[in-house]
Amino acid sequence: MSEAPPSKASPPTRLTGAEIVWAILEGEGVRDVFGYPGGAILPVYDALRKYPIRHTLVRHEQSAAHAADGYARASGKVGVVIATSGPGATNLVTGIATAMMDSVPMVCITGQVSSKVLGTDAFQEVDITGITLPITKHNYVVTRAQDIAPILREAFLIARSGRPGPVLVDITKDAQQGTADFDFAAAAPTPHRPHPMLSAEHDALAEATQLILSAKRPIILAGHGIMESNAMDQIRTLAERLQIPVASTLLGLGAFPASHELCLGMMGMHGEAWVNQAIQQSDLLIACGMRFDDRVTGILTSYAPNAKKIHIEIDPAEINKNVKVDVPLIGDLREILETILPQIAPRKDSTWIRAVNALKGDAAVRDIKNLPDLGHLYAAHVIHDLWRATDGKAIVVTDVGQHQMWEAQYYKHESPRTLITSGGLGTMGFALPAAIGAKIACPEKEVWVIAGDGGFQMTSAELSTVVQEHLDIRIAVINNGFLGMVRQWQEFIYEGNYACVSILSPDFVKLAAAHGITGATVHKRSEVLPAVEAARSHSGPFLVNFLVEKEDAVYPMIAPGSALDEMIRRPSNGHTPLLETSEEP
Amino acid sequence: MLHTFVALVEDKPGVLTRVASLFRRLNINIISLTVGHSERSDVSRMTIVAEAAPGSGHRIKASLFKLENVLDVDDIGQLSCVTRELALIKVAATPQTRTPIFQLADVFRARVVDLAPESLMIEITGVCSKIEGLIQVLNEGDNRILEISRTGRMVMRRGQHTSRVLDAMRLSNSEEEPIIPVTAASGDADGLELFSGDPNHPL
Numbered sequence: 070m071s072e073a074p075p076s077k078a079s080p081p082t083r084l085t086g087a088e089i090v091w092a093i094l095e096g097e098g099v100r101d102v103f104g105y106p107g108g109a110i111l112p113v114y115d116a117l118r119k120y121p122i123r124h125t126l127v128r129h130e131q132s133a134a135h136a137a138d139g140y141a142r143a144s145g146k147v148g149v150v151i152a153t154s155g156p157g158a159t160n161l162v163t164g165i166a167t168a169m170m171d172s173v174p175m176v177c178i179t180g181q182v183s184s185k186v187l188g189t190d191a192f193q194e195v196d197i198t199g200i201t202l203p204i205t206k207h208n209y210v211v212t213r214a215q216d217i218a219p220i221l222r223e224a225f226l227i228a229r230s231g232r233p234g235p236v237l238v239d240i241t242k243d244a245q246q247g248t249a250d251f252d253f254a255a256a257a258p259t260p261h262r263p264h265p266m267l268s269a270e271h272d273a274l275a276e277a278t279q280l281i282l283s284a285k286r287p288i289i290l291a292g293h294g295i296m297e298s299n300a301m302d303q304i305r306t307l308a309e310r311l312q313i314p315v316a317s318t319l320l321g322l323g324a325f326p327a328s329h330e331l332c333l334g335m336m337g338m339h340g341e342a343w344v345n346q347a348i349q350q351s352d353l354l355i356a357c358g359m360r361f362d363d364r365v366t367g368i369l370t371s372y373a374p375n376a377k378k379i380h381i382e383i384d385p386a387e388i389n390k391n392v393k394v395d396v397p398l399i400g401d402l403r404e405i406l407e408t409i410l411p412q413i414a415p416r417k418d419s420t421w422i423r424a425v426n427a428l429k430g431d432a433a434v435r436d437i438k439n440l441p442d443l444g445h446l447y448a449a450h451v452i453h454d455l456w457r458a459t460d461g462k463a464i465v466v467t468d469v470g471q472h473q474m475w476e477a478q479y480y481k482h483e484s485p486r487t488l489i490t491s492g493g494l495g496t497m498g499f500a501l502p503a504a505i506g507a508k509i510a511c512p513e514k515e516v517w518v519i520a521g522d523g524g525f526q527m528t529s530a531e532l533s534t535v536v537q538e539h540l541d542i543r544i545a546v547i548n549n550g551f552l553g554m555v556r557q558w559q560e561f562i563y564e565g566n567y568a569c570v571s572i573l574s575p576d577f578v579k580l581a582a583a584h585g586i587t588g589a590t591v592h593k594r595s596e597v598l599p600a601v602e603a604a605r606s607h608s609g610p611f612l613v614n615f616l617v618e619k620e621d622a623v624y625p626m627i628a629p630g631s632a633l634d635e636m637i638r639r640p641s642n643g644h645t646p647l648l649e650t651s652e653e654p
Numbered sequence: 655m656l657h658t659f660v661a662l663v664e665d666k667p668g669v670l671t672r673v674a675s676l677f678r679r680l681n682i683n684i685i686s687l688t689v690g691h692s693e694r695s696d697v698s699r700m701t702i703v704a705e706a707a708p709g710s711g712h713r714i715k716a717s718l719f720k721l722e723n724v725l726d727v728d729d730i731g732q733l734s735c736v737t738r739e740l741a742l743i744k745v746a747a748t749p750q751t752r753t754p755i756f757q758l759a760d761v762f763r764a765r766v767v768d769l770a771p772e773s774l775m776i777e778i779t780g781v782c783s784k785i786e787g788l789i790q791v792l793n794e795g796d797n798r799i800l801e802i803s804r805t806g807r808m809v810m811r812r813g814q815h816t817s818r819v820l821d822a823m824r825l826s827n828s829e830e831e832p833i834i835p836v837t838a839a840s841g842d843a844d845g846l847e848l849f850s851g852d853p854n855h856p857l
Binding site: 199202207384 | 668672
């Protein structure tokens with residue numbers, strides 16, 4: 070039927086632009102793409118059969134972008150998404166913005182109308198490079214077949230280099246149909262332009278080392294950059310050498326093992342109160358690959374007032390953006406830590422870590438496994454039991470809202486890339502499609518979706534994709550009949566005026582059944598573990614609909630405009646079950 | 655305060671949009687933006703003057719660097735540099751009223767470049783304050799200004815300074831990029847003026 074795909078080592082071969090697209094993807098090591106065909110991308114889809122690349126057909130282009138995003142986050146590789154022009158391209162926008170905010174490497178290929186009619190409002194024409202200008206790291210319009218190879222290769226370089234991010238390549242239909250000589254090696258991008266701001270200067274390194282050595286109450290703030298820079302070992306070494314506790318951002322969870330004695334867990338708006346108190350009391354913050362997001366700092370004027378701040382970050386535009394830092398170290402986190410670590414001799418002084426542990430008091434330890442079953446089902450129970458059942462080893466893909474914060478609090482991640490969540494943009498509807506990408510990236514791993522009843526309905530059409538692609542994904546819907554986080558804000562900040570947050574859902578188990586997916590509904594605590602085990606032992610996808618307490622809130626919480634240590638705590642009246650209990654005697 | 659940036663950018667379609675869009679996203683008003691060829695055929699040079707908070711220079715510079723088409727950025731800040739702007743000013747003037755305008759132009763070392771029965775056009779080059787000075791005295795007289803077109807500011811640092819990035823690119827390129835020959839300057843006496851004060855100062 071067709072000739073064999075050209076080897077990338079062979080001398081120039083004459084290929085169509087569409088074939089060049091796949092040949093470049095193959096050469097860049099891409100094995101999986103996510104997409105949705107349409108008129109202006111038809112030549113590319115026509116050429117797919119000649120190349121050993123798996124295409125996952127989604128039900129909406131937004132899901133293709135989230136799936137490529139989940140694939141990239143789970144694997145560390147570049148996610149690839151393909152869509153047609155016009156609505157296909159605009160449907161990608163939310164997914165691209167999600168990846169941009171969380172620095173996820175992604176290449177988005179969109180079809181475009183023929184260059185001859187570009188700019189004439191042709192059928193399904195949209196200025197997608199204009200639309201995505203502020204939400205991509207870079208984007209291109211390609212109008213000639215011979216430009217596809219060098220531009221696509223440059224797109225991959227840009228997506229994965231420095232602070233990663235999405236790159237969009239918009240290819241006109243005539244460029245896909247035209248032909249050009251193809252030579253993978255010759256299309257290699259020129260080395261990235263020199264960046265004079267990207268250098269951790271010698272003086273700053275020495276100053277940072279000195280600050281680290283002389284600090285009495287240091288804390289490492291662990292961010293997503295640790296995973297992007299593959300600096301897990303270096304962070305651990307630094308923490309262990311000087312007994313420095315490690316607090317994590319939402320996207321940093323997993324970069325430092327949760328079971329480690331120096332791990333404090335998540336900081337910020339829904340972090341443990343004592344973790345935030347420790348940050349407020351510290352005398353040195355070593356911020357690693359994080360960007361002092363407003364969800365992490367609380368009000369800036371009173372943030373860690375007595376702490377010197379070292380900011381190790383690859384993006385110079387993040388320095389002093391939110392928090393004024395004393396020593397910025399701009400560059401690759403692992404390289405910088407490797408320069409600093411030889412100057413750091415081990416020291417066994419546990420005064421500070423003992424003081425931090427003392428801050429926990431008895432309201433802090435979230436050990437809920439021995440709580441009596443009072444008949445109510447709380448999301449915290451579900452996630453805690455899910456953590457126990459999976460031994461903390463599953464890849465958990467969350468949606469956005471209360472369940473996302475409970476996941477961050479109760480599921481203890483031991484290894485990087487096991488929590489996949491939309492942190493910066495907070496995109497509801499992210500979980501199911503991103504889990505599709507994560508499962509395709511890591512077929513041997515157990516993948517759980519945790520989603521609320523609101524967000525799940527935004528992309529629940531992807532259940533069809535799960536079945537069509539034979540993906541063994543487990544889904545936990547945390548169903549409280551509300552848009553829970555919005556409801557919580559309305560309860561706390563808008564005097565309980567519940568405006569448009571009560572949401573009706575279909576019977577999710579029947580919905581799953583309609584797709585050929587087995588499911589179960591859970592009402593009681595005692596049913597949680599059996600349902601989780603049933604899902605785990607089932608061959609094929611499985612959905613559990615957890616009907617949880619309707620008006621539970623995520624505690625503790627920093628109200629907007631409050632300081633980091635002014636947290637709203639769970640009220641301890643008799644009606645609320647204690648989710649925060651003291652440690653077992 | 656006024657910030658002045660010189661950005662060396664790839665000479666490609668859409669680059670101006672990316673630069674302008676960045677200032678829009680940061681909610682910073684651009685006072686003037688000039689673009690033209692640089693000494694390299696594939697590199698354009700932009701001078702951007704923007705009104706922004708005093709401490710924001712670093713972040714704007716770093717954000718400009720994040721644009722893939724931007725090769726080098728210089729935050730002029732308080733550095734010693736030459737600042738120039740060119741303006742064309744069309745003034746209503748009849749043969750009877752021309753003479754005082756000629757005299758004003760002479761004082762400002764401006765040139766009359768077009769003469770029509772009802773109007774004349776003045777070309778003036780210099781720092782902003784000089785151009786504004788001419789406009790002011792024209793307005794203070796009985797003259798009616800019909801049109802003003804100003805280029806916006808261009809700046810160049812004094813002394814040996816050149817772009818480190820372009821220097822590095824030049825060294826790494828085996829083939830030397832052709833340098834565009836620069837035609838001799840028109841002997842404007844202003845070129846010798848020593849301007850070492852604050853370039854952000856309106857004068």
